[in-house]
Amino acid sequence: MSTYSEGKKKGHNPTLAMILSILLAGLGQLYNRRFIKGIIFIILEVSFILTLGNFINYGLWGIRTLGTIPMVDHSIFLIIYGLVSIIILAFAITIYIYNVIDARKQAFKIQRGEKIPNIREAIRNTWDKGFPYIFVTPGLIMLLFIVVLPILFTVTLAFTNYNLYNSPPRKLLNWVGFDNFHKLVTIDVWKDTFFHVFAWTIVWTVVATTLQIALGLFLALLVNDPRIKFKRLIRTVLILPWAVPAFVTILIFAAMFNDKFGSINRDILSMFHLSIPWLQDPFWTKVALIMIQTWLGFPFVFALFTGVLQSISKDWYEAADVDGGSRWQKFKFITMPHIFYATAPLLIMQYAGNFNNFNIIYLFNQGGPAVRGQNGAGGTDILISWVYNLTFNINQYNMAAAVSIILGIIVCLFAFFQFRRTRSFKEEGNI
Structure with a gap:
């Protein structure tokens, strides 16, 4: 290698390469003599500006102002355009930052006199090192627009005044900050409804x-007892409720619990001269819902616990017998730790699922019966079914979005706390 080449490499400036990349993506690569990569970055930036520049500018203006002329600007569309613009802009900024970092790293390599790979070697290295990212990126993009975008849209609605009496395009929306959340805890009609529904949601969950977990555990322990015969038949019968679609079971129970012609009152309780208002009294409706959910949920828990119980070594129970351990001590120190160690995450998901269990609440009695003084909520509505009523029945979209955010935060915090405390999701070497 010539002295001229050595001096040229020593004089190569990484700061200049970084500045050039900031001014225009690809200039730093051209300075580093990575011509193809530099041209690709330049084409990407120019194409991005020419094709999406106006859209992003319009989207950012729209989400900031929510429109200026009623019947011409549509605030909802402007919010969506703005969110899409933000997502696209985030992608562009990520690529731009990568362009700057890449130019700086390559400049340092040239300054140190390291060999710069040719085009074929660069493609091979990119494929080897970036293989996971190449295949994850399409799914990530779909996830952003299919999952993240609707969530962001819901979040933004919670900070607007979007309702039946203030809806576009006849009227423009306005940003109201945390006013909707303030209403939930200060205005009587909203406060009473929110805390009543929230309390029942916690009790229900x-x-x-x-x-359902207790019943599934009891039946699993009972069937797993060595003295029980015909285990396969019993397990099959106990899992049968799981095989029937839940919505079919709920509708059948809704008919059975009917106050007038349901078989519960007409055929069973009538023998004791009783008639319970299952669908008219909120208390009895809640009792019926809890019983139905117990019936729907225990087969899965039973199957789960049965598999775990069969995986516990019998040697441990024999060792406990030798040490004089009682049946309760074996259950407490052998059976229970193994069951909950293996199933804790799934049991947590059972709680989270019931917290948002819209199907049974709506299909059984549409959240009823009606209760005086509650805004859009019946006697058995939980938060998720109340959100449905606020959205489709009384068109309080902003309040529905606010409740949805509270609902999501509660579930996320609960799940995060429990998953962090359970050992099931820790790395094997850190247990």
């Missing part, structure tokens, strides 16, 4: 889920 804890009681219904705990009962």
